[in-house]
Amino acid sequence: MKMKRKTTDIPETRANADAGNEKRNILARISPATRLALIVCLVMALAVGITQLIIDFRAYGVPATIIAAAAFFIAALILSGLLTLILAALKRLHWTTSLVILLSVILCATSLFLCLYIIPLLIFTLAAVYLTAMIVTGKYTGLSRIKKILRYGLAGLFGVLAIATAALTFWPGYRLSESERPDKAVLALPYADRIQNAGTPMADPSLPGSYSYTVSYYATPGQKIDPYPGLNAIPARSADASAMLNGWNFLRQSRFGFDTGHLPLNAQVWMPDGDGPFPLVLIVHGNHEAGDRSDGGYAYLGELLASRGFIAASADENFLNGSTLDDFLGFAGLKEENDARAYILLEHLRQWYDWNRDPAHPYFGKVDFDALALIGHSRGGEAAAIAAEFAGLGYYPDNGTLRFDYPFRIRTVAAISPVHRQYDPAELELKLEKINYLVMHGEHDMDVFSYMGANMFRRTDVSESGIKAQVWIQYANHGQFNSSWGAHDLTGLMNLVFNTRMLMPMEEQQQAARVFISAFMEATLHGREEYAAVFRDFENGDLWLPAALYITDYADSRTILLDSFDSGYDLGASASGSVSYAARGFDIWTQCHLPGKWINSNRVLLLSWGGGAYDNNAAGDPPVYETMFLPGTVSVGNDILVSLCSGNTGKNEPDVTFQIRLTDSAGNSATMSVDDFGGVVNPVRAPIAKPPLTLFISESEPVLQMVRICTERFEGLQGNIISMEWIFEGAPTGAGGGTLYADDLRVER
Numbered sequence: 001m002k003m004k005r006k007t008t009d010i011p012e013t014r015a016n017a018d019a020g021n022e023k024r025n026i027l028a029r030i031s032p033a034t035r036l037a038l039i040v041c042l043v044m045a046l047a048v049g050i051t052q053l054i055i056d057f058r059a060y061g062v063p064a065t066i067i068a069a070a071a072f073f074i075a076a077l078i079l080s081g082l083l084t085l086i087l088a089a090l091k092r093l094h095w096t097t098s099l100v101i102l103l104s105v106i107l108c109a110t111s112l113f114l115c116l117y118i119i120p121l122l123i124f125t126l127a128a129v130y131l132t133a134m135i136v137t138g139k140y141t142g143l144s145r146i147k148k149i150l151r152y153g154l155a156g157l158f159g160v161l162a163i164a165t166a167a168l169t170f171w172p173g174y175r176l177s178e179s180e181r182p183d184k185a186v187l188a189l190p191y192a193d194r195i196q197n198a199g200t201p202m203a204d205p206s207l208p209g210s211y212s213y214t215v216s217y218y219a220t221p222g223q224k225i226d227p228y229p230g231l232n233a234i235p236a237r238s239a240d241a242s243a244m245l246n247g248w249n250f251l252r253q254s255r256f257g258f259d260t261g262h263l264p265l266n267a268q269v270w271m272p273d274g275d276g277p278f279p280l281v282l283i284v285h286g287n288h289e290a291g292d293r294s295d296g297g298y299a300y301l302g303e304l305l306a307s308r309g310f311i312a313a314s315a316d317e318n319f320l321n322g323s324t325l326d327d328f329l330g331f332a333g334l335k336e337e338n339d340a341r342a343y344i345l346l347e348h349l350r351q352w353y354d355w356n357r358d359p360a361h362p363y364f365g366k367v368d369f370d371a372l373a374l375i376g377h378s379r380g381g382e383a384a385a386i387a388a389e390f391a392g393l394g395y396y397p398d399n400g401t402l403r404f405d406y407p408f409r410i411r412t413v414a415a416i417s418p419v420h421r422q423y424d425p426a427e428l429e430l431k432l433e434k435i436n437y438l439v440m441h442g443e444h445d446m447d448v449f450s451y452m453g454a455n456m457f458r459r460t461d462v463s464e465s466g467i468k469a470q471v472w473i474q475y476a477n478h479g480q481f482n483s484s485w486g487a488h489d490l491t492g493l494m495n496l497v498f499n500t501r502m503l504m505p506m507e508e509q510q511q512a513a514r515v516f517i518s519a520f521m522e523a524t525l526h527g528r529e530e531y532a533a534v535f536r537d538f539e540n541g542d543l544w545l546p547a548a549l550y551i552t553d554y555a556d557s558r559t560i561l562l563d564s565f566d567s568g569y570d571l572g573a574s575a576s577g578s579v580s581y582a583a584r585g586f587d588i589w590t591q592c593h594l595p596g597k598w599i600n601s602n603r604v605l606l607l608s609w610g611g612g613a614y615d616n617n618a619a620g621d622p623p624v625y626e627t628m629f630l631p632g633t634v635s636v637g638n639d640i641l642v643s644l645c646s647g648n649t650g651k652n653e654p655d656v657t658f659q660i661r662l663t664d665s666a667g668n669s670a671t672m673s674v675d676d677f678g679g680v681v682n683p684v685r686a687p688i689a690k691p692p693l694t695l696f697i698s699e700s701e702p703v704l705q706m707v708r709i710c711t712e713r714f715e716g717l718q719g720n721i722i723s724m725e726w727i728f729e730g731a732p733t734g735a736g737g738g739t740l741y742a743d744d745l746r747v748e749r
Helices: 010-024 032-089 095-114 118-136 145-170 192-198 250-256 295-307 338-356 379-390 453-458 492-497 506-525 529-536 538-544
Strands: 213-219 266-272 278-284 311-316 367-377 412-416 436-442 467-473 550-556 559-563 579-584 588-593 603-609 624-629 639-646 659-664 669-673 705-710 720-727 738-748
Touching: 118 145, 213 295, 266 295, 278 295, 278 338, 278 379, 278 506, 295 311, 295 367, 295 506, 311 338, 338 367, 338 379, 367 379, 367 506, 379 412, 379 453, 412 506, 436 453, 436 506, 453 467, 467 506, 467 529, 506 529, 506 538, 529 538, 529 550, 550 559, 550 738
Parallel strands: 278 311, 278 367, 367 412, 412 436, 436 467, 550 705
Antiparallel strands: 213 266, 266 311, 467 550, 559 738, 579 624, 588 603, 603 738, 624 720, 639 705, 639 738, 659 669, 659 720
16 A cells, blocks of 8 residues: 655745744844844943953953953853743743843943943943934834934934043043132141140151161962062961951962961061161051052052161062952952951061071061051051951950960051951950051042041040051042052942042152151151151141141040040030030030941031021020030140031031130130131042032041140130130021031140
C-alpha cells in the first residue's frame, strides 16, 4: 500500500512564525527615531563608563582597568540577559529588544553613582534626538500647525537643555564677589599684641629648621605589591586586626596578597640627623581609592618637621581604603574600619618601641617616647584620636579578648578634616583627656563637608594638662592637604558636581597647614609655649598665613570650664554649680545641638529674639541674658572666654551684636561692646556645589569663634565679678530677628 506523504506549507509556517515574532519584536515595529534614541542611549552610557575607567587608569594601571572593564560589562550583560529571559518567558518583548533596552538602562543607571549631572544630560539628549529624528523622517507631516510648532519647540527646548547641562557639567564653578566674602581683618582681635608681647618672640614655624635629615622606609616583607620598590625598606612585622575588620573579601585579598591577620606595617620616614632622642610624629592618610597611594602626599609636612627636629613617618594604610573595583561599586567592602586604622597606628608605634631598644637597629635610641604625636587626615583624623585613647586602655572596648597593653602614651593629636563617629568605642562617644588636640577644617571641604572635627574638640578635656585648638580655614578644601589628592575631593566623574573655583591654590593651603601643625608640635612636643599664641589669635601668625578668614577656638590647662551648656534641661543652672543664669525678652532661650550641614553632637546655648513668631518683649525693653558668678569664680584681671556664633544665615540679615555689662561685688558696673573684643562671626557662605545642587546642599553652617572678654579693660571695676549681662540693645528685631549660639563659658586666670 502506497503511503501518502504528509506535506507542510513551509513558507506559510515561516511567515506565521515571523509574524508572531514581529508582534513581539518592538525593534521591527518602532520608528527609526526610537531606534536612534536607543542607540544614542547605549553609546552615551558606554562613553560614561569608559570615561570613568580612563580616570581609574591612574589608580589601577592599564591591565587591571581592562580586566575591571570586562568584568563590569560582563556583569551588566549577565544581569540584562537574566531579565531578558524573564521578559521573553512572559512573551512581552523579543529577546533582542529586551537586551538592548536593559543593557542601556543598566549602564546608564551606573552613571548616577558617577555624576548626578549625567542623568539629566542623557534624558535631554535622548528627547532632543528622538524629536529631531521624528521631524526629519516626516512622522509629523500630517499634524496640525499648532502640534507641529509644539513638537518643533520641544525638540529645540530639549536641545538647549542638553547643551546647557553639558556646559554645566564641565563648568568648574564660580567665586563669590568680594562684597559677599568677609575679609580676615573682620576677626582681628584687639588683644593680639598683648599676647604676642607676653612671651618669647616667635620665628615662622613654617620655615625649615636647622636639622638636615635622611629619608628611609620600612615595610613588612613578602607583600604582593611592593610599597617602596627598589628602596631597600627596613623589615617590619605585620599586625593582626582580624578582630576588628569585616568585609575583607576575596578580591581585596587577591589584590594585596594578605588577610586581616597579617596587615603590613609600611611607612616612609624623615629622620633628623643627630643622636636624638627626637619626638616622633606619625602621619596617617584617610580614605581614598586603594590603588592610588595616599601616604606620599604628606612629604611637605615630613620634610618640614624633620628639619625642625622631629622624626616624621607617613604610614601606609591604603589597603584599608575603599576600592571601586574590590568593593563592587561600593555595595560591599570594609565598613566602619576606623578602629582598625587606629590599631595599625599603635602597632607602628609598638614596632618603633622595640626598634628603639635594639642596639643593632638603625633606629636605636632615636625616639623620645615621652613625646609622641599623631597627625591624621579625614578618616585618619578620627583614627588618630581613637589611637590616642586606645593607647591608655588595657583591652579593645568592643571585644576584651584583644589585649592592648601599650608601654607608651600619645601626647599630641592633630586632626585634618576628620570624620565624626564612624567608630564609637563600645557604642559610646569618644572623649580625650590630658591629650593636646588640634583640629583643622577647610570651609570648602567637598568630602567631609560639615565641620565634624569641632565635636571632638569639645569632647577633649585639657583642664589638668595640655592645650586644644581648632582652626577653620576659608577657601580650603579636603584634598589639597594631601599633595596626591589635590583639588578634587571625590573620585572620577563625581567631582563634576562641585564648585572648585572657590579654592585657594594648593601651595597656599599647605602653607596654612605648615604654620598651624608646626606651631602646635613646637608648643606641645618641644615645649615652645609661645607658639600657642598662634591659636589664641590667628593674627599672631598673620604674616605667615595666606590671605583668608580663619575662625579659631582655644583652651589650655589655665582655663577653667564653667559651663559647656550640655549638662541637662535646667537652663538656670550649670553642671559646675559656679554660675547660674536668667534671661528676659527672648523668643527662645534653650539648649540645642549646634546645627550643621551634617552630623553635630555638640550642644550649645541658643538665644533668639525679635522673630515675630512669639514676642516676649512687649514692653520694648532689650533682651538681656545674665550670668551670675559665685564669689571667687571671676576676678578683675581674669579673662572670660566664650565661644560665639551668629545664627543669621540669610544674605540680608544684620550682624548680631550686644553690649556686655560687668558688675563687681561692690555694685560697680561698666559696659563695653562685644565688638570691642572681636565681635560675633556670621556663618560664611561657601557654595561647594554647582547649581542646581546648591538647592540641596547648605552653603553655610555656624562655626564657633572664641571671644576673649578682658575684664581689666572695664573701667572702675575691682575685686570679684558677680554678674555679666549681655544686653541686645539695638539688636535686630522684626521679621529678621536675631539668633546667637554660645558654648564653653570659661575663665582664664
